[in-house]
Amino acid sequence: MNSNPDxxxxxxxxxxxxNIRLKRACSQDSYNELELAGLVQTFEFSFELTWKTLKDLLVYEGFDVASPRSVIRTALEAKHISSEQCxxxxxxLMKRNLLTHTYDEENVLEAQKLILEAFSPVIASIVDYLGQKSAEE
Incomplete structure (x- = not known):
């Protein structure tokens, strides 16, 4: 258990x-090869911090979680995220794992679309929720 409540x-x-960097990376109209790689890298970093922040909150609340999948499912049970966000x-998580272990241009272009349309907005909404929760405590 984590003894540091903060x-x-x-x-x-x-x-x-x-999240600010991810929003900035998502704000472009088009991407060259290096910018696309930067977008993917920024997403991966933001995703890691999202599940790890949720994990720290859950541990603080007394939950026993370890893997990203268990953190995400437990965050849903604890009502920190919606079923759609889950x-x-x-x-x-699946896309991040795939991008980490393989490079395929088609996969990266699909990831770009998902990052822009789904992943970044969900991360942003979770960041907003956690920011409000933090301010309440």
């Missing part, structure tokens, strides 16, 4: 900064 709030600050995060 751990999730500290990680949230990093997530908020990463499904999107699980899809993002």
């Amino acid at each position: 751990r999730w709030k500290q990680r949230l600050q990093n997530l908020q900064r990463a 499904e999107t995060l699980l899809q993002a």
Whole structure:
């Protein structure tokens, strides 16, 4: 168990900064090869911080979670995320795992579309929720 009750709030600050970078990366109209790689990398980093911040919050609340999948499912049970957010995060987890282990241009272009249309908005909404939760405590 995590004895530091502020751990999730500290990680949230990093997530908020990463989310700003992700929003900036998503704001372009088109991407060259390097910019596309940067978008994917920024998504991967933001996704990691999202599930790890949720994990720290859940541990603080007394849950026993370890893997990203268990964190996402437990966050749904604890009502920190909606079922739609849960499904999107699980899809993002699968895509992140695929992007980490293989490079296929078609897969990257599909990831770009998902990052812009689904993953980034869900991460942003979770960041907003966690920011409000942090301010309430």
